[in-house]
Amino acid sequence: MSRDAKVDAYLDKVAPFARPVLEHVRARVHAVMPEVEEATKWGAPAFLLDGKILLIMAAFKQHLALNFWRGQELRGEAASDEAMGQFGRITSLADLPADSELDRLIAQAAELSRSAPAARKPKAAPKPAAELHPEFVAALDGDPAAKAQFEAFPPGCRREYGDWIAEAKRDDTRAKRIATTMGNLREGKKLHWKYEGC
Structure with missing residues (x-):
């Protein structure tokens, strides 16, 4: 034993x-x-x-x-x-x-x-594309480089940015988040870039 x-x-x-x-x-x-x-x-x-x-x-x-x-x-x-x-x-x-x-x-x-081989879990249906706040869409449309970087990110990264902006309760908070996002996108950074590679 x-x-x-x-x-x-x-x-x-x-x-x-x-x-x-x-x-x-x-x-x-x-x-x-x-x-x-x-x-x-x-x-x-x-x-x-x-x-x-x-x-x-x-x-x-x-x-x-x-x-x-x-x-x-x-x-x-x-x-x-x-x-x-x-x-x-x-x-x-x-x-x-x-x-x-x-x-x-x-x-x-x-x-x-x-x-018996382990039962395979069925694949989950992919999540729908992130719904973007209209102000964020307008900012992306006004900055082709940032938009190209945003569209190059995987869907999960795009959803993180979209959700973070949409969750803002105040207009000024949303505007700050959009400005931060646009700067990050121009530098090719994901929302949680500070924690990558930790």
Whole structure:
């Protein structure tokens, strides 16, 4: 049985209610999949099979979460959306599924990990082009170099400028933002140019 000292250290620090639940899940995972490896991912205990994450468990102040990596495929409609993980807010052993069900899910997660490619998420529809404030459009039309630079930016950068200007509540604030934008565009700078390369 492969146990990780970092997972032990994590369990030593959790709230008293969480430790027996996490230890129980840990024992079930090792009982079903003796070859599983323990690790910490994003600061939480994780179980890996052939380098792929099967399950992550995390403790919070008043609840904990159990998250199968391929949980939507395993739990489908039964998956909870009220907390991280597919089982909702877990506060005691009674909130876990029965051992037979938990064991089945662990075995099924391992089978999915070994045999089935990860489900592909459908691509999101592209966002519509940014709506530009008429005063900004007029400023761009009056400065061909700035307009050319603006149009050369990717859609997200154009949207950032458009939104920043449109969000101004006062006319003088909008005018200042347009002036700043026009200067930045003439220099080829994106809205958040100061933070690039940080």
